[in-house]
Amino acid sequence: YALADLVGYKHSLIPVNMRYYLNPISGLIEPVPYDNSLIADISTTGLLGERNKQFSEIQSTDFISKLFGDKDFSLEYGRYLKLVSKREWLSKFFKETKSEAKKSILKLQKSYPRYSFEGKKIMYNNQIYIRSKLNPRHAVSAYMSRKEDSKGNIFIKVKNDHSMPVELKQI
Numbered sequence: 001y002a003l004a005d006l007v008g009y010k011h012s013l014i015p016v017n018m019r020y021y022l023n024p025i026s027g028l029i030e031p032v033p034y035d036n037s038l039i040a041d042i043s044t045t046g047l048l049g050e051r052n053k054q055f056s057e058i059q060s061t062d063f064i065s066k067l068f069g070d071k072d073f074s075l076e077y078g079r080y081l082k083l084v085s086k087r088e089w090l091s092k093f094f095k096e097t098k099s100e101a102k103k104s105i106l107k108l109q110k111s112y113p114r115y116s117f118e119g120k121k122i123m124y125n126n127q128i129y130i131r132s133k134l135n136p137r138h139a140v141s142a143y144m145s146r147k148e149d150s151k152g153n154i155f156i157k158v159k160n161d162h163s164m165p166v167e168l169k170q171i
Helices: 002-007 048-054 061-069 071-084 087-096 098-111 119-134
Strands: 018-022 029-033 140-148 154-160
Touching (some): 002 119, 087 119
């Protein structure tokens, strides 16, 4: 899901476009996204985690809602968003796949001579967008109660103003 955010297109995550692999070592069934042919800017659509929180997804509401409703999945999603949003991570990917990408582009240019891959810039911009969502300037509002209890405790109300889940670690 973090990779789908990086490329900006969720088509491969719709359940009918998923393939599944039974990992013989772990014994787990692993989803394999399939049929993604577009790299798009996510600044207008938002992250999958945001969209799930704000409105239901077409064709995959139950599946995606259940995933993002799972705390472990949400934590892993956030962890991988941090990973794929690092500029050096994507630069390393492009460096490691440069030779293979060049061969593929040359094959495409036999049928489409003017083809050039424009996805790099979009993906780097998507990384910037993801980082802006992971490190917002204003994520919460906090209000102190005017009353103390009998032990002198002060109560604070905290509200998430961000489009993503927020974890309060310390006051």
